[in-house]
Amino acid sequence: MKFVSTVLLSTICMGAIAQEPKNVIMVVGDGMGPAYTTAYRYFSDDRNTPEVERTVFDRLMVGMASTYPAPVSGYVTDSAAGATALSSGIKTYNGAIAVDVDKEPVKTVLEWAKEHGMKTGVAVTSQINHATPAGYSAHNESRKNYNEIADSYFDRKVANDFVLDVMLGGGWQYFKRDDRNLIAEFTAAGYEYVDNIAALKDTDETKPLLGLFADQGLNWALDMPDKQRLQTLTETAVKHLENDKGFFLLVEASQVDWAGHSNDVGAAMGEMQDLASTMTWLEEYVDTHPDTLVVLTADHSTGGFTIGANTVYKWEPQWVQNLKASPFSIAKQLMKAKDKAPLASDLLGFTLTGEEKSAIESIDTEDEEVAYQTVKTLLDLRTNTGWTTGGHTGVDVPVFAKGPGSDKFRGSINNTQVADNIFTLLGRE
Template structure:
C-alpha cells in the first residue's frame, strides 16, 4: 500500500539543487507574505528554538507514514545543514549543541568552549543581554548536553552537577525537565557533594515544581519582577512518551506552553529552547516505536509553539535536529512498502519488553506480541531468545515489521533538515552549516553574538 512520503523528499531535492548561500548574509526579503510564510523584514521579538535530538529526513518520512498525514513542520521546510564537529566528521550532542548555540565548532564532548578552551557566548545569552527572558525545556535531564550548550561552559558534558551549578547562577528564567539528582546533595540521594541547588534556586527567586499538576498551577510567575520557574519532574530523565501515562510528569507540549506563558510576560520578548531529547535515545536503541511516539510528542510541542507564533505575529519558530541517530531508513528489504503506521499499536519500549523476559526467554513471543499487536514467526522468537542484547533484537523485529531500517546504533553524519515559521523565516533557506543558525538568529534579533 502506498504511503505518502513525497513532500520532504521533493523539497529536500529542491533545496540541495539550489546554490549554497551563507545563511547569515543579508538577503532580499519576501515582501507581503504575512507572518506564516516567510514574511519579509517583520520584527522578531521572540525565538522558540526547537531541537528534536537525533532527528533527520528519514525520521520525518517515517513519521508521516506513522501519522498518516503531513507533520505540522512539513509545510515549513527551508533548507538543510551539515553537522560535523571540530574534531570529528560525526558530531556528538555537546559539540552540535555548542555549534547551534554559539556559532562555533568545538570538539565532541565539550560544551560552551572552543577547541582551545575559551568560553563562548550563546544566542540565548545575547538575547538576555538585549533584555529578553529565557528558558530551557527538555525531556532528558535538564543538565544534558543540548540544553546545557545554551548556558554552560564545561570541558566534559558528563559534569552535569557543574552544569546545574552554572544554571542556578545564570540569568535563565525557566528550567523544565528531568534531573533532580543533579541539583540535590548526596545526603538527599543526589549527585552534588553538599550543595542543595533546589534550595538555592528557591532562595534566588525560583518557584519549584515537581509534578504536572504543580507546573500547570505555576504559570502566574512574573518574570518582569524577577520571578523564575524551575521544574524537575524526575530524579533522572523523564519517561519515554510510550510510558508517560504511568507518571505524574508533564508532556513536552505542556512544558512548552507553560514556558511560553511565563516568558511572554516580558515586554522585551523571550528566547526559549525546547528539546525533544529522547528521539535520539530511541535511535541509539533502534527502537522505531519509541522514536515515532517521541516525535509525536515533539510535534505537539511544535504545534503549541506555532499556534502561539500565529497569534503573536512577532515570534519565529525554528525546528532542526542536532544530528541523525541510528541511520534510520524509510523502508527496508526489497520494495517491501512502508508500514510505520503499525507502530501506533506498540505500547512499550524494547527495553521495557526485554525487562519482562524470564531467565530463558521462553516467554519472548508472549511478551512481544502483548505489547506490539504483532504475530511473531518462530525465527523471530529465536532471534530474540539467542541475542546477546534482547532489547535490540526485539527492536529489530518490530522495525522489520514496520519496514524501518537502521544502519547504526550511534550518530551519523547525515545532513539535517531545518524548518522555520514566522517573521523572517525565509532567511533559513538554502544549504549551510549548523553554526550558521545562531548567526542568523543574531542577525534577525540584531543582537551581538561575539565569538
C-alpha cells in the first residue's frame, strides 16, 4: 500500500512538473487567419491520393482565439495591439507597443522571463523592431517610432541586462543610421554580428547574437535559395539560447501578413510553407526536449483571403505549387524581358492560355505595381482565390500548442489568455 501511495505521489509530482515548461517558444503567424492554414492543407495535399493529408497545423491545433483590441479601436486589431495582447495580457489601442490605453508600459512575458534568469530572443522575417517583436521587447506609444524602438533594445536594460540575447531578422536601416550605429554598439558590448543567413551556421553559440539580413523585411521565402529562411533563424536562435535556466523565444512568420495585404496567394502559400517547415522542426524539438512549450497563433487575419470565389465551387492551388520566384519578383523580371510570355510560363510553372499571354505581353516596362497586379490577378483566376480587403479583418484565429502546459490553450479563448497562460506557466501568481 505504501508502495502504491509513493508511486501515485510521484506520478502527481511529475505531472505538476510537466505543466511548468523550462523553455517557451511563442510563434506568431502574423495575419494568419483560419483560411491560411486551411489553404495550406490543400496546397500541400498529394493530389495522387484520395485522402487530404493532415499538416503540422492540423496535428497541433488546440483552439481558437478572439483578436479584438481595446474598445477605443473597435473590433479590428492591428499588429501592435495584437502583439501587446499576446505578450502582456492587456488590451490596448491600435499602434501601441506594450503600453496600455493610457500609454503606460505593461509587463511582457519576454521581460518576465529575462527578469527570472531566462535567456530571451526574437527570430522574425520582418525587421526586428517591427510591431510584433517590439510588442514583446519594447515599450512605445507608436509602432511607427522605429528608431526609438531600435535604440531601446540597447539602451533599456531588464534585470541589468540587454532585453534580448538573440536578435535575428531584418532592419539594417534602423540599426546603422547617420545618427547612430547600433550594430557597432552591440558588437562592442560582446554580441556577435552577422549579415548573411548562410553565416549563421558558423556563429559562436556561447555569445549573444545580432543578425540583420535586409534593410527592412527579408526577401519573400519564394525568393530565397531554398524557399525558406524562418526555420534557419529559429534553429540558430534555439541553439544560442539553450541553457540550464531556460529561454523564451519569440518567432514570427511576419510576411504571411504582408502577402495578405498584397492579396498575393502565391507569396502567401510560400510564407505558409516556410512556417510549416519551422513548425515541423519545432514539433520534433519538443519531442526530444519535453520541457519545452511551443505555442503558435496569429495576431489577426489579413486580406479577407477566400478559398473559392465568384460563386464557383472550386479552389485549385496546384497553379501556385511550382512558382520559381515570388509573384513580385516575377513581375519585375517580366518588366525587363523582351519575350515576356515564355519567361512568365517558365517562372510560373505552367503553360499560359492565349488570354494570359496577352495580359503578360501587355505589361508596362515602367509601372511596377501594374505588372505585379497582372501576375497576381492571373494567379487568382487560375486558383479561384478571392480577397475582400487589403487590410485586416476581425475574425477569430487558430491556436496551436505542444508541450507542457499546452492544455491551457484549448478551446475558445481571448488572445489575452495566451499571455496570461504563459505568465502562469512561468510562475507569476
